[in-house]
Amino acid sequence: MGDFKLEKKERITKNSEFRTITKGGSRYTTQNFSIIIYRNNREIRRLGISVSKKVGGAVKRNRVKRLVREFFRLNKDQLPEDSDFLFIAKPGSIQLNYSTLSDEMLEFFKHFSAV
Template identity: 40%
Template sequence: MAIFIPLKKNSEFKKVYTRGKSAANRYLVLYKLPNGGSERRFGYSISKKVGKAVCRNRLRRILKEICRLNLNRFPDGHDFIFIVRQSSCDQEYNQLEKHVWHVLGRLGD
C-alpha cells in the first residue's frame, strides 16, 4: 500500500528545487526529483501573495487530497513540490485537479 509522506524540512525543499526537474502552467509549478527510495513524498508552497490564510489553506487541503486519492498516478521513489501561483485562488477542486495532471504530464518520465 502506498504511503502519503510529507516533505517538511527546508533542506529537503532546497534539494528538490536545485536538483529537480520542473514544469509549470498558469496555476501551478511542479518540481520532481528521484529520492532513491520507494515512497512518494509531497511538499506544498503557497506564498502570502496568493491570498489570505483561508484561501491558502483551502488550496493546500485540495492539493493534498488530490495527491492522496491519486497516489498511483505519481511515480514511485520521487519527491514532489507544488508551488501555487496567484491565479489559483479562485479555482475549484476539479479545475485544480486538471492543472495538476497537466503539469505532471509536462514533466513526463
Template identity: 40%
Template structure:
C-alpha cells in the same frame, strides 16, 4: 496523507528546488526530483501573495487530497513540490485536479495505465 509521504523540512524543499526539474502552468509550478526511497513524497508551497491563511490552507488541502486520491498512479521514487501561483485562487476543485494531473503527466511521473489494469482485474 501520511507524514512519511510528505516533504516537511526546509532542506528537503531546497534540494528539490535546486536540483529538480521544473514544469509550470499558469496556476502552478511543479518541481520533481528522483529520490532513492522507493516511494514518492509531496510538498506544497503557497506564498502569502496567494491570499490570507484560510485561502492558502484550502488550496494546500485540495492539492494534498488530489495527490492522495491519485497516489497509486504516480510513479514511485519521486520528490514532488507544488508551488501555487496567485491565479490559482479562482479555480475550483475540479479545475485544480485537472491542472495537477496535467503537470504530473507532463513530468512523465503519472501512469494512468495502472487504472486500466485495475479495471481489467475487477472485470
C-alpha cells in the same frame, strides 16, 4: 482503503529537504502551479506544498494546500514512483475548485509521463 491515506512519511516537511528539491529538481509549470520533481532514493512518493503570502490570506492559502493534498492523496498511485513533488502555488490558484485543479494536474502528469 488504507491506500488513500496521506501518511506522514509521504510529506516533505523539513526546510533542508525543500532546498534540496528546489536546487536539484526539474521544474515544470502549469497555469496555476510550478511543480518541481526530484528523483529520490526512496521507494515512496512524497509531497511538498509552498504557498506564499502573495497568493492570498491564510484562509485562501490553506484552502489551496488542502486541494493539492487531496489531489495527491487520491492520485498518488498514478504518479511516478521514487519522486518528491513540490507544488508551488501561483496567485491564480486561489480561484480553483477541486475538479479544475484535478483536471489541470492530471493533464500535466499525463504529458509528463509521455516525456
